[in-house]
Amino acid sequence: GAVVSQHPSWVICKSGTSVKIECRSLDFQATTMFWYRQFPKQSLMLMATSNEGSKATYEQGVEKDKFLINHASLTLSTLTVTSAHPEDSSFYICSAQGGAYEQYFGPGTRLTVT
Amino acid sequence: QQPVQSPQAVILREGEDAVINCSSSKALYSVHWYRQKHGEAPVFLMILLKGGEQKGHEKISASFNEKKQQSSLYLTASQLSYSGTYFCGTPGDSSYKLIFGSGTRLLVRP
Secondary structure, three states, X not given: OOOEEEEOOEEEEOOOOOEEEEEEEOOOOOOXXXXXXXXXXXXXXXXXXXXXXXXXXXXXXXXXXXXXXXXXXXXXXXXXXXXXXXXXXXXXXXXXXXXXXXXXXXOOEEXXXX | OOOEEEOOEEEEEOOOOEEEEEEOOOOOOEEEEEEEOXXXXXXXXXXXXXXXXXXXXXXXXXXXXXXXXXXXEEEOOOOHHHOEEEEEEEEOOOOOOEEEOOOEEEEEEO
């Protein structure tokens, strides 16, 4: 149980284009999902909290107009990186919250912007 | 504020024990522990709650210190599969958000 999927697993795009990443909880409903980014050999940095049916809450320093989050259902949250630039290249990971506030992570999406 | 983990890295022989610490500037009422293998997403290991209750992995345990500003993760009789980076997560400005520590790299050798 508690399986979270992410799609795509990796993506290469050109500077200026937009990329959408999907996060799905496969066998449970998640009213709350989280989006993180992780640079090599560094910790997980929380970008935003995604709540089903309401606007996402962004962490300080994260541009909400650049990283668009939509939590359309209890099993799906999407992160769209708009007008991507090389500095946006990173490992993006989503997680879905369980009943005891534990988090189940998706396999991650490696984004490379050329 | 990001919790501080120690040690930064540790190398063990298979079967040896290890302790990983997670320190906060404020008292904690819960600590989450996760393990991440290279190129993969973190995997939930366990939650330690303020009353000492633990939920998660059978072969891994954790505790708080007296002031509940530090949690220690105990790995006993380590196996090769225990290798990876361990992160602790402590509640942020709301109970459902986690702030992750800097990580502890663990390598278990045969």
